[in-house]
Each structure stands twice: as structure tokens, then as C-alpha cells.
Amino acid sequence: MRRRRMAFAGLMVAAVLAGGCAAVEPARPSSQPSPAPYGTGPMIVAVSPDGVVVADPGSGSYRGYSSRGELRWTDREAYRQDADAVCAARCPDAVLSAPAGDVPTWRRPMGRAALVGGAGKRVLSVRGPSDAVLAENAPGKGGWLTVLRNGVKRTRIPISSAAGLLWVEDPVRSAALIAYDDPDVAGADIRWFRRDRHGWRPTGRTAPAAGVWGACLADGGDLTVLTGPSARMLVNGRTVPLRTDLRVAAECAAGRDGAVVLDRWVDERGVRHTAVRGVGVDGRQIWGRELATETTVAADPDGRRFALVHDGTAEIVDARGRTTSRFGGVVAAAFARKGELVTLDAGARPGRLTLG
Numbered sequence: 001m002r003r004r005r006m007a008f009a010g011l012m013v014a015a016v017l018a019g020g021c022a023a024v025e026p027a028r029p030s031s032q033p034s035p036a037p038y039g040t041g042p043m044i045v046a047v048s049p050d051g052v053v054v055a056d057p058g059s060g061s062y063r064g065y066s067s068r069g070e071l072r073w074t075d076r077e078a079y080r081q082d083a084d085a086v087c088a089a090r091c092p093d094a095v096l097s098a099p100a101g102d103v104p105t106w107r108r109p110m111g112r113a114a115l116v117g118g119a120g121k122r123v124l125s126v127r128g129p130s131d132a133v134l135a136e137n138a139p140g141k142g143g144w145l146t147v148l149r150n151g152v153k154r155t156r157i158p159i160s161s162a163a164g165l166l167w168v169e170d171p172v173r174s175a176a177l178i179a180y181d182d183p184d185v186a187g188a189d190i191r192w193f194r195r196d197r198h199g200w201r202p203t204g205r206t207a208p209a210a211g212v213w214g215a216c217l218a219d220g221g222d223l224t225v226l227t228g229p230s231a232r233m234l235v236n237g238r239t240v241p242l243r244t245d246l247r248v249a250a251e252c253a254a255g256r257d258g259a260v261v262l263d264r265w266v267d268e269r270g271v272r273h274t275a276v277r278g279v280g281v282d283g284r285q286i287w288g289r290e291l292a293t294e295t296t297v298a299a300d301p302d303g304r305r306f307a308l309v310h311d312g313t314a315e316i317v318d319a320r321g322r323t324t325s326r327f328g329g330v331v332a333a334a335f336a337r338k339g340e341l342v343t344l345d346a347g348a349r350p351g352r353l354t355l356g
Contacts, residue, residue, distance in 0.1 A: 051066045067336075149198055171218065178190065190226070215252070287317075297309075
């Protein structure tokens with residue numbers, strides 16, 4: 001998903017929701033400066049065991065690094081256009097597709113080459129020129145999702161819009177879904193996909209997209225968390241209510257055996273707050289944290305520990321919310337695989353931690 005549209009729905013979208021059930025940003029005197037928007041620091045855009053793609057506002061660029069921290073490529077134009085950056089079979093090989101209409105381009109250590117599709121197409125997933133998922137707006141209303149499979153088969157699925165479409169994959173990239181970042185979207189569906197050796201295919205499973213503005217998947221898609229006013233969990237296809245004390249489950253991070261949901265708000269003094277809740281596969285709250293700071297969360301693929309990044313520190317907590325370790329000098333983190341955490345420092349330089 002795009003760097004400026006990443007999970008700050010609880011801070012921005014909730015302000016326009018009717019009913020007042022979500023966290024909202026209180027009004028502040030005009031003389032009081034507003035805090036910087038959420039997500040303006042260095043961010044991990046995509047990660048795999050082989051490398052990482054970073055969004056770096058300091059240099060105004062996307063950067064691709066190998067697993068050893070070697071810089072393989074830099075793209076300032078794609079960053080300027082707020083392009084989507086999606087890893088191919090492995091990072092840092094990536095496809096960059098801008099919403100303004102440029103042809104998607106493939107960034108590799110050895111250079112740059114045109115990829116599938118043409119102007120106006122967003123590349124959501126890709127393994128190669130004949131194995132990809134693309135979204136595009138139709139000349140009239142709505143748009144199309146195009147699934148290229150096995151080099152020959154092409155499936156076209158009508159969608160509400162390409163601009164607000166979210167493509168969410170599980171950690172091993174074997175399951176995915178599409179959703180929309182607008183909780184008031186009308187007539188659109190969440191759709192699930194599976195991947196085999198030939199590529200992606202729709203499973204036929206759908207759910208109404210209204211009331212949902214984000215999602216996370218784990219364990220081959222057997223566990224799904226949908227976030228927004230109609231937040232809920234789906235386990236092996238069965239809907240499980242989320243039973244937490246949050247005003248709204250605005251964001252999530254999920255693993256096989258559990259998940260974290262969180263909400264954000266800004267108080268009347270301009271202080272950012274993050275409420276973090278750990279939940280089990282039954283949807284019940286197990287633990288909670290209240291942090292008077294901006295916090296991001298990453299889930300180990302097994303769902304038995306999570307990385308809470310705040311105040312320049314990565315705090316590792318277990319399934320009961322107990323802190324097991326801390327690492328300083330970290331502004332962003334994501335799990336590349338079970339027990340391996342990729343981190344960014346304030347200069348957007350990546351590092352790797354092996355968690356015991």
C-alpha cells in the first residue's frame with residue numbers, strides 16, 4: 001500500500017465517520033501547531049528474506065537494499081509520484097507504478113526495464129511479465145482488476161475503484177485479498193485469492209467491503225483481520241467478533257496464533273496516543289498497552305510475538321503482552337521471516353535482528 005495512505009485510518013477517516021464510535025482528532029487552537037502527519041518518517045515498504053524496499057523522506061527516494069544491507073537501487077522520481085512499490089519474487093527486485101499514469105517499471109540491481117501493462121495501471125503483485133495482478137480505472141465509473149496467470153490465462157474482475165484498492169498478502173505470499181480504504185464504499189466486495197505454481201486465482205469467497213478500511217492476513221489466509229467500523233476476524237472462513245475495549249480497531253498485525261489491533265488519536269494538547277490490544281484466535285482481548293506516542297506494530301508470522309516500535313525503540317512482546325527484549329535506534333521494523341526482524345534507523349538504513 002502507498003506510503004501516504006498507510007494505516008492512519010483511525011486518525012483521519014474516523015474524523016468524518018457518523019456515529020462517533022471511532023477515535024477522532026480533537027480541535028486545537030489555531031495558534032497551536034499541528035503535529036506532523038503519521039507516517040512521515042522512514043518506512044519499510046516491502047520486505048523479504050532477500051532484501052528490503054525503504055521509503056526515505058530524508059532523501060526523497062525509494063531505496064532497495066540486499067539482505068546484507070547493500071544499496072542496490074534508488075528511485076527519487078517514483079517517490080515524488082507517490083508510486084506503489086511491490087517486490088517481485090524477492091526483494092529488492094521491485095515494481096514501481098505511479099497513479100498518475102506512467103508505465104510501471106521494474107527496478108533490479110542491473111537496471112530498469114518496462115514491465116507488464118501500460119499507463120494508468122497499478123501493479124499490485126508480480127513475479128514476472130506474465131504472472132501479475134494489476135488494477136486500473138475504467139474510462140467510465142469503477143475499474144478492473146486483471147489477474148495474469150500461467151503466461152496465458154487472463155481474468156478480469158470489476159472493482160469499485162483502482163485508486164482506493166488495497167491488495168493485502170499473508171507473510172508467505174500464498175494468500176491475498178482486495179479491500180478498499182473507504183469504509184463507506186457502496187456495492188464493493190472484499191475478495192480472497194490463493195496462489196499456486198501457476199500464479200494467483202480468485203477463490204470465489206467474498207464479503208461486503210462497506211465498513212472496512214484495511215486488513216491483515218496470516219497463515220495462508222486462514223486468519224484474517226478486517227479493520228474499520230465493521231472490524232472483525234475470520235478464522236478458517238468463520239467470522240469471529242473482535243472483543244476489545246477499543247473505540248475502533250483501526251489497524252492490525254496478524255500471525256498464525258494471534259493478532260494485534262490498535263487505534264490512534266491526538267489529544268487537545270497535540271499529543272499522539274496509540275492504544276494497542278493483543279487478541280487470540282477467538283477474537284478476545286488478551287493484553288493491552290496505552291502509549292502516549294506514535295507506535296507501529298509488526299507480527300512474527302507465528303503470531304506469538306510482536307514488535308512495537310516507538311520512541312526510537314523496538315520493543316518485543318510475547319503473546320501475553322510481556323516485554324522480552326528491547327533494541328534502541330529503531331524507527332521502523334518488519335519481520336522478514338519467523339524470528340528475523342528487519343529494522344530501520346533514523347537515517348533509513350536497514351539492519352537485521354535474529355530473535356531467540
